[in-house]
Amino acid sequence: MATATPRTSEETAAPAEPAEAPVPVGPLGLVSEVPAAVPPEDLVATEKAPTLKARVRDFRTRHAKWELALFFFASFAYDIATLRRIDNWFVLTKQGLFLGVLGLLLLVELRWSWDTEPPRWLARVWRFREDALHFFLGGLLSPYTLFYFKSASGLTAFLFLAGVFGLLVANELPRFRARGPVVRLGLFSFCVTSYFAYLLPVALGYYSGTLFMLAVGLSCAATVLTFFLVRAWSGAWRRTLRHVALPGLGVQVLLLGLYLLKAIPPVPLSMLSSGIYHGVEVVKGPKGRDYRLLHERSEWRLWERGDQDFRARSGDRVYFFASVFAPTSFKPQHARDRGTRLVIRWYHDDPEKGWTQYHAYDDLYLEQGGREQGFRTFAYVTNPRPGDWRVSMETEDGREIGRLSFTVTPDDSTAPREFKVDAG
Helix, strand or coil: CCCCCCCCHHHHCCCCCCCCCCCCECHHHCECCCCCCCCHHHHCCCCCCCCHHHHHHHHHHHCHHHHHHHHHHHHHHHHHHHCCCCCCHHHHHHHHHHHHHHHHHHHHHHHHCCCCCCCHHHHHHHCCHHHHHHHHHHHHHHHHHHHHHHHCCCHHHHHHHHHHHHHHHHCCCHHHHCCCHHHHHHHHHHHHHHHHHHHHHHHHCCCCHHHHHHHHHHHHHHHHHHHHHHHHHHCCHHHHHHHHHHHHHHHHHHHHHHHHCCCCCCCCCEEEEEEEECEEEEEEECCEEEEEEEECCCCCCCCCCECCEEEECCCCEEEEEEEEECCCCCCHHHHHHHCCEEEEEEEEEECCCEEEEEEEEEEEECCCCCCCCCEEEEEEEECCCCEEEEEEEEECCCCEEEEEEEEEEECCCCCCCCCEEEEC
16 A cells, blocks of 8 residues: 655745736726836935025024124114214104104013013014114114214214214124113113204204203103103012113213213214315305315325425414304304304424413304304414424313314425415
């Protein structure tokens, strides 16, 4: 009897041939194309290309400091190009509105910055308050810097100007902004004084130190009013004193100290031009009195104003000719009554005594303002000593509007001189 041969496990477990996948059949019985296998890496979602808006935002983030500098210098250059006259009533009105809006924004910030949430109607725009505050601060500090620059003369005045310019730059810096209402109250106090320091002379038609003191008083009054309002809202006496009264009144104490040191320029007065000449002739012009300025300066010495290298012969006079800007409101009837008096001082560098006052012409009244060429005047000394000289024009209380240095060298020649003529 035959026996069956047992199968091995390999034989019994042998896999069957894989069944062929059904061929996809398309419409009308046609065989359609079999789709290829998708690579695993293609199954991963790819990042979308950034939009133009996103790229611009990323570019601004990476170059934030350069953007800040660009906007700062662009706004300052705009003020230089457009702010021609300090007595322009449109400019004065605009700055007054800026100051008023800035004061209201500060009150709003102080009202709801301490332990209280702003109302719902204000919450939508609350996050823009800081940008708005610094926009208006920049809109005020920029013209103030420009006007102080026009009036500044001497080292102390330029140091004050550098401080004002530093405030203008710091106002744009994030670290400066992060210090909050304390710094902004101090800047606001400075802006109030600066605004009234030249608004009052423009409105009243004369310059006086008393008007600057009045401007300081108005700024102190604004600070005190803000203090009582914020204290009534918050009930925190010490915190209000520290965040409102101290910065606001502290700035005024600093300004008074700088004023006594004669570091604050005498805005709105400013020196338009000045020069040293061999002669000044008064002639009749189409619009009144004109001047012919005689000098020997070489044409290529463009940086000099007149004969700053003055070659003096026996009997020569050295003339100082200047043009001073004053607002249109300055009228002849205001000059002697209200004391808008200017002083021209001559200083000589004596080999033994150093810089000493040689002469002062102190009976000069600023009788007319508003001229585009300024209020023009001149003074002279006869037979000047050889050496270094300096002429300064000052207000009656000693605030320097402008100065000019020149050197006198002896001229022993007897040949005839032919002077060049400039219009003054």
